[in-house]
Amino acid sequence: MQPLIEVRDLQFQYDDGTVALDGVNFQLFPGETVAVFGANGSGKTTFVLHLNGLLAGDGDVRVCGMAVERKNLARVRQKIGLVFQDSDNQLFMPTVIEDVAFGPLNLGLGRDEAQSRAIAALEEVGMAHASGKAPYHLSAGEKKRVAIAGILAMRPEILVLDEPTTSLDPPGQIALLELLERLPQAKILVTHDVESARILANRAVFFEKGRITGEGSVEEMIARFSWDRATLKRPATSRF
Amino acid sequence: MHHVVLDRWSRGASAIHRRDARAKTIALLEFLIALATVHRSFLAVGLCYFTILVAVMIAARLPLLAALTRAAVVLPFTLVFAVISLAAGEPLAAMTLVGKSYLSALAVLVLLSTTPLPELLHGLEHLGVPRYLLMVVQFLYRYLFVISEEAQHMRAAAQAKSGSVGRVLFDQSKFGAAAGALGVLFARSYAHAEGIHQAMLARGFQDHFRTLSRHAFRGADAIFLMAAVVLLAGARVAIEAWI
Numbered sequence: 080m081q082p083l084i085e086v087r088d089l090q091f092q093y094d095d096g097t098v099a100l101d102g103v104n105f106q107l108f109p110g111e112t113v114a115v116f117g118a119n120g121s122g123k124t125t126f127v128l129h130l131n132g133l134l135a136g137d138g139d140v141r142v143c144g145m146a147v148e149r150k151n152l153a154r155v156r157q158k159i160g161l162v163f164q165d166s167d168n169q170l171f172m173p174t175v176i177e178d179v180a181f182g183p184l185n186l187g188l189g190r191d192e193a194q195s196r197a198i199a200a201l202e203e204v205g206m207a208h209a210s211g212k213a214p215y216h217l218s219a220g221e222k223k224r225v226a227i228a229g230i231l232a233m234r235p236e237i238l239v240l241d242e243p244t245t246s247l248d249p250p251g252q253i254a255l256l257e258l259l260e261r262l263p264q265a266k267i268l269v270t271h272d273v274e275s276a277r278i279l280a281n282r283a284v285f286f287e288k289g290r291i292t293g294e295g296s297v298e299e300m301i302a303r304f305s306w307d308r309a310t311l312k313r314p315a316t317s318r319f
Numbered sequence: 320m321h322h323v324v325l326d327r328w329s330r331g332a333s334a335i336h337r338r339d340a341r342a343k344t345i346a347l348l349e350f351l352i353a354l355a356t357v358h359r360s361f362l363a364v365g366l367c368y369f370t371i372l373v374a375v376m377i378a379a380r381l382p383l384l385a386a387l388t389r390a391a392v393v394l395p396f397t398l399v400f401a402v403i404s405l406a407a408g409e410p411l412a413a414m415t416l417v418g419k420s421y422l423s424a425l426a427v428l429v430l431l432s433t434t435p436l437p438e439l440l441h442g443l444e445h446l447g448v449p450r451y452l453l454m455v456v457q458f459l460y461r462y463l464f465v466i467s468e469e470a471q472h473m474r475a476a477a478q479a480k481s482g483s484v485g486r487v488l489f490d491q492s493k494f495g496a497a498a499g500a501l502g503v504l505f506a507r508s509y510a511h512a513e514g515i516h517q518a519m520l521a522r523g524f525q526d527h528f529r530t531l532s533r534h535a536f537r538g539a540d541a542i543f544l545m546a547a548v549v550l551l552a553g554a555r556v557a558i559e560a561w562i
Contacts, residue, residue: 133517153523161521167465168514171458173437180531185523190531197531213326215464229522 082106083237083265084130084142084159091125091136091289099125100136101289107237112266114276114297116306117286123269124164126286127239130267131159143236157186160230160264164242166222170214175206175225178214182233193232200232201225204258220251224258231262239267244275273297273307323464324389328381328432335379335433339540340442346547347430353551354419354426360562365418367554372425379433386432390425397421436460441532454528458515466508473500 084107091100099122107113117123128134130142132152140147143158163169172178176197183193201207204224214222223243230238243259244252256278259266268280276283276297283300285293293300301307329336335343350368357364376386397420404413431439440453477496 128517131521133520156521156523161518163514163518163521165514167462168511169518171461171515171519173435173457173461177437177531181519181524181529182522184529184531185525190533194531211330214461215323233522 080108081144082108084267085139086126086129086141087139089126089129089136089138089140091129091134099289100129103138103289103291105284105291107265107267109236109265111282112268112280114280114283114300115267115269115286116271116273116276116283116300116304121286122289123286124241125289127161127241127267127269130237130239131156131161133161153186157233158235159237159239160233160235162223162226162230162238162240162243164245166219166226167214169226169229170217170222173213174210175201175212175214175217176210178225179210179229179232182229186233196232196234197228200228203231204228205254218251219246220248220254223247223251223255227258236264237267238262238264239269241269242271243268244270244272273301276301324385325428325431326436328386329435331380331433333379333433334539335375337539338433338543339534339536340434340438341445341534341536342540342544342547343430343434344439344442344446345544346551347426349548349551350426351423353555354422357419357555358415360559361415361418363558363562364555365422367558368422368551369425371550371554372422372429375429376432379429381429381432386428387425390421390428393420393424437530438532438534441530441534445534450527457528458512462508462511462515465511466504469507470500470504473503 084105086103086105089100089103089105090098092098101122103122103126105126115123115126125134129136129140130147132147132149132155135147142155145151145155145158147155170178172181176194179197179200180193183196184190188196198207198210201210204227206221206224206228209217209221209225214225217225227238238259240259243255247255252272252275256275259279266279268276270276280297283293283295283297284291285300285304285306293303295303354365354368373383376383394417397417401413401417404410404416434442436457440457444450444453477500481493481496
């Protein structure tokens with residue numbers, strides 16, 4: 080089976096000399112959801128920013144068979160939808176409907192088609208009622224849903240979600256996970272939230288110092304890297 | 320916040336709200352020019368223009384008292400110059416200055432309260448205002464709320480650590496803390512800007528904002544504009560001829 084994403088020996092260094100990615104190899108296949116674990120600063124977000132050309136390092140990155148390079152960027156960005164951690168950064172248009180239609184209009188679609196795509200995407204995430212609202216009137220969970228609608232309106236084959244459950248309350252997290260579970264696209268889930276990964280992902284990779292140092296099932300990765308609050312021990316001095 | 324209230328008002332459905340932003344902007348420009356160039360008959364013309372603005376606000380179903388109060392936000396700035404004029408023995412000049420400033424602010428407020436910002440910006444783009452300048456205004460409007468919220472969080476954090484943040488200007492240590500907070504706010508704004516730019520690129524942005532709005536300039540807009548031009552110019556000419 081042809082992978083949707085294929086990354087070979089990806090390396091990237093920031094201007095200040097920090098080596099963020101140090102030979103990353105990765106594949107994503109149709110229908111998969113892969114959880115990306117790792118400590119803060121381990122290179123997870125830097126990695127996903129390479130997948131649609133927001134950062135360009137050394138190595139080979141291919142999305143749906145296309146090399147991620149300048150001449151292919153428009154098509155690559157249609158294929159791979161990136162949902163950022165901070166929804167406020169993603170919702171920059173004055174109203175919800177205009178924000179969701181932003182991507183389709185950039186794809187060159189006419190106003191009518193862009194609008195109908197935006198409405199369909201808002202219905203898909205259960206936010207059609209908010210189409211005329213300003214983004215700052217929405218709750219954190221609603222903003223996240225609208226941000227996802229903005230990506231879905233571009234009809235991508237792959238969704239990349241950076242910490243999707245951060246800053247959501249438990250009902251908001253559950254509603255979001257139910258939504259993500261319903262979406263048919265292949266997904267990359269960058270997260271510290273192991274419960275979300277357990278529910279959504281069928282595979283996991285673990286980042287350490289810019290490299291993928293572990294790959295396997297979600298439970299294997301959690302056990303191998305002790306990546307679960309259940310493995311924490313209460314400090315002896317914490318009782319007052 | 321002011322812009323949240325204006326945003327709510329601007330989403331009304333009156334006949335004034337439905338007029339094209341270009342027609343309202345040109346009418347506003349004419350109002351401002353006519354007002355700024357009035358000299359000897361300012362009292363009568365100003366009163367007449369104030370009545371016209373009140374009539375427009377009633378037609379637009381704006382909360383009259385709240386709108387009139389909000390327009391007074393410019394007064395502290397002009398009062399300084401008015402006091403200087405008074406001290407120089409020119410009470411008429413002082414009154415004219417205050418009156419013109421207030422009426423100008425009220426007219427701008429009426430435009431902002433009857434035109435959603437995206438429509439206004441599209442209208443300005445059609446009138447030839449540089450696109451990048453309008454993009455800056457749009458982002459400023461959108462993220463003012465986010466930045467203001469962050470500033471409030473930082474203020475709360477400062478209060479929690481020091482007990483009070485009042486009288487910053489008279490306390491050197493607090494002034495230093497406020498300056499530091501301003502620096503952090505700037506750094507955060509910069510980080511937001513980078514994040515927003517990445518999010519825009521990720522959704523295929525190249526160099527031009529495409530929008531859903533169509534902006535048809537209809538017959539009713541032309542009639543509105545002509546009526547505004549005739550009323551504003553006619554009222555001034557008639558008053559000046561009469562006085």
